[in-house]
Amino acid sequence: MERVMMKGNEALAEGAIRAGCRFFFGYPITPQNEVPEYMARRMPEVNGVFLQAESEVSAINMVYGAGGAGARAMTSSSSPGISLKQEGISYIAGAEVPCVIVNVSRGGPGLGGLTPSQSDYFQATKGGGHGDYHLIVFAPGTGQEMVDLIGLAFDKAEEYRNPTMILSDAIMGQMMEPVVLPEMRPELKEKSWATTGKKGRVKPNVINSLGILDKDLELMNIKLQEKYARIEANEVRYEADGTDDADLIVVAYGTTSRVVRSALSMLREEGKKVGLLRPITLWPFPKKILGDLAAKNKRFLVVEMSSGQLVEDVILAVNDRSKVDFYGKLNGTIPTVREVYEEITSLLQKEGRA
Amino acid sequence: MKKVFSFPRAMTDKRTHYCPGCTHGIIHRLVAEAIDDFGIQEKTIGVAPVGCAVLAYDYFDVDFQEAAHGRAPAVATGIKRVHPDSVVFAYQGDGDLASIGAAEIIHAATRGEKITVIFVNNAVYGMTGGQMAPTTLPGQKTTTSPYGRDTATVGYPIRVCELLATLDGPAYLERVSVHDPKHIIKAGAAIRKAFDMQIKGAGFALVEVLSSCPTNWGMTPKDALRWVEEKMIPYYPLGVFRSPEEVTSCDA
Ligand SMILES: Cc1ncc(C[n+]2csc(CCOP(=O)(O)OP(=O)(O)O)c2C)c(N)n1
Numbered sequence: 199m200e201r202v203m204m205k206g207n208e209a210l211a212e213g214a215i216r217a218g219c220r221f222f223f224g225y226p227i228t229p230q231n232e233v234p235e236y237m238a239r240r241m242p243e244v245n246g247v248f249l250q251a252e253s254e255v256s257a258i259n260m261v262y263g264a265g266g267a268g269a270r271a272m273t274s275s276s277s278p279g280i281s282l283k284q285e286g287i288s289y290i291a292g293a294e295v296p297c298v299i300v301n302v303s304r305g306g307p308g309l310g311g312l313t314p315s316q317s318d319y320f321q322a323t324k325g326g327g328h329g330d331y332h333l334i335v336f337a338p339g340t341g342q343e344m345v346d347l348i349g350l351a352f353d354k355a356e357e358y359r360n361p362t363m364i365l366s367d368a369i370m371g372q373m374m375e376p377v378v379l380p381e382m383r384p385e386l387k388e389k390s391w392a393t394t395g396k397k398g399r400v401k402p403n404v405i406n407s408l409g410i411l412d413k414d415l416e417l418m419n420i421k422l423q424e425k426y427a428r429i430e431a432n433e434v435r436y437e438a439d440g441t442d443d444a445d446l447i448v449v450a451y452g453t454t455s456r457v458v459r460s461a462l463s464m465l466r467e468e469g470k471k472v473g474l475l476r477p478i479t480l481w482p483f484p485k486k487i488l489g490d491l492a493a494k495n496k497r498f499l500v501v502e503m504s505s506g507q508l509v510e511d512v513i514l515a516v517n518d519r520s521k522v523d524f525y526g527k528l529n530g531t532i533p534t535v536r537e538v539y540e541e542i543t544s545l546l547q548k549e550g551r552a
Numbered sequence: 553m554k555k556v557f558s559f560p561r562a563m564t565d566k567r568t569h570y571c572p573g574c575t576h577g578i579i580h581r582l583v584a585e586a587i588d589d590f591g592i593q594e595k596t597i598g599v600a601p602v603g604c605a606v607l608a609y610d611y612f613d614v615d616f617q618e619a620a621h622g623r624a625p626a627v628a629t630g631i632k633r634v635h636p637d638s639v640v641f642a643y644q645g646d647g648d649l650a651s652i653g654a655a656e657i658i659h660a661a662t663r664g665e666k667i668t669v670i671f672v673n674n675a676v677y678g679m680t681g682g683q684m685a686p687t688t689l690p691g692q693k694t695t696t697s698p699y700g701r702d703t704a705t706v707g708y709p710i711r712v713c714e715l716l717a718t719l720d721g722p723a724y725l726e727r728v729s730v731h732d733p734k735h736i737i738k739a740g741a742a743i744r745k746a747f748d749m750q751i752k753g754a755g756f757a758l759v760e761v762l763s764s765c766p767t768n769w770g771m772t773p774k775d776a777l778r779w780v781e782e783k784m785i786p787y788y789p790l791g792v793f794r795s796p797e798e799v800t801s802c803d804a
């Protein structure tokens with residue numbers, strides 16, 4: 199176990215290599231360039247493949263090929279590039295090919311800006327492309343989680359034969375923090391379903407997402423939905439900090455959760471009963487814990503760098519049992535600790551809980 | 553007694569869904585024969601297109617991945633990089649390869665990706681009902697060029713072999729036709745060579761096969777074959793456009 203200072207994007211890339219990823223396909227876009235640049239240097243050292251594709255469309259289809267062929271494969275990009283990958287992601291989800299997609303997101307719509315943003319939440323958690331499907335979406339909140347969650351993302355992708363996504367942002371990607379890197383994974387075992395060439399198998403392995411007869415498609419979708427139900431039952435991850443005795447719980451993920459954490463510690467020092475609920479998986483969403491907290495008469499504030507995307511899931515989970523307020527930033531800047539502190543203070547005053 | 557004709561081992565016994573007189577089936581057979589000849593069935597992986605050949609994975613008895621429309625060369629790239637010792641081929645139509653997948657084929661070719669591409673040029677979008685393709689001939693009527701392809705407004709057909717021959721990456725490029733037995737034999741030899749190139753590690757190999765679509769051309773199978781010979785070949789000359797020996801021979 200080594201402890202090193204690393205930029206988030208590079209920590210994530212090294213974490214992927216240590217998790218056994220040997221195939222990276224990508225296309226340049228800010229603010230994720232450190233990932234392909236790191237992979238371009240590092241892959242040859244571990245007998246892996248780094249390939250700069252002609253577009254994000256091609257990159258995700260190379261991932262589909264490599265993942266289908268049984269390898270741990272990934273791609274990374276930022277928001278506009280992730281939009282281009284959506285066709286491929288839908289095929290990958292339909293064909294149940296494990297792989298990891300990293301979105302170091304930036305502001306949109308359109309060309310948007312290079313500054314951090316959380317406005318790809320819907321795209322990440324609601325499918326993103328055509329059809330009824332889900333990715334397992336992880337939202338790292340520390341440099342260490344960049345390393346840990348990419349490893350988990352590869353494991354879960356294989357366990358469920360489902361694409362997984364790391365939803366990060368410009369700050370998480372660029373910030374340097376100390377991280378502990380895990381040991382290199384031993385060789386992975388072969389997958390019985392992969393396209394390797396028949397090699398003596400009686401039946402060929404076929405990877406596809408075509409259900410040309412109505413029944414085929416229905417069966418394919420039923421199978422997918424059963425899998426998603428298992429994922430929802432087993433893979434929800436979140437951090438609850440001081441939620442037990444809190445009157446007001448702030449819900450935030452990624453970069454925003456770090457700002458919120460600082461504001462909350464100031465408020466707690468003043469004796470305010472406030473807590474943090476930080477989803478680590480954005481899908482499956484920690485709706486049960488939110489529902490349970492709502493039933494205990496806690497109220498909520500959602501802070502995110504968007505016009506209100508995460509807040510919709512919180513409202514659904516709370517289901518009218520309690521009140522949900524929202525504080526969002528639209529201009530590609532991060533909310534300051536002071537802003538969040540003041541927002542919470544004024545909410546508490548309105549409620550007479552100050 | 554010597555057996556002189558049998559069903560290729562690399563094909564399943566499933567009945568194909570191709571229309572009567574469609575030459576997709578002949579091309580499938582040529583591919584399967586090449587796989588048999590080289591004894592590579594156990595290490596071959598195919599990539600199916602979106603187009604009439606979308607179900608190719610049902611007809612070949614080898615591992616297969618179904619690609620999104622036009623993306624077969626990228627999918628094949630991913631597979632081949634993971635299994636460099638396997639034999640990976642993509643099977644694509646003209647809409648798939650020369651229109652929506654133009655970027656993928658050009659870049660796979662220029663990278664010298666060690667894959668084999670079977671490119672079926674039938675001058676229309678077959679699966680979707682006969683719309684204009686990038687290879688539709690000038691003046692040719694299709695459902696989306698009902699007055700005939702007007703080059704003044706929609707431009708000219710793309711000659712894929714000639715286009716790819718401008719690149720340094722490809723190892724082998726040849727255009728063949730399957731409109732009569734003589735040409736079918738030549739097409740078979742070209743397809744075999746395209747697999748041989750990959751087996752020998754020479755690099756990117758593509759065979760363009762001029763093919764008929766009687767259904768969407770509104771012709772009998774016989775007339776469709778004649779149309780390939782009389783209309784398509786003059787626009788798309790047959791021959792080798794790149795080979796390791798740099799032989800260029802045209803036989804139109
Ligand atoms: C993204 C996308 N766009 C359009 C289609 C519809 N589509 C299916 S097949 C096809 C054209 C196939 O024509 P071609 O590649 O020439 O092959 P053929 O059917 O003639 O063999 C199209 C446009 C699709 N499936 N996906």
Ligand code: SF4
Nearest residue numbers: 570571574604678765
């Ligand atoms: S529509 Fe044309 S290309 Fe498709 S199967 Fe029928 S004849 Fe062949």
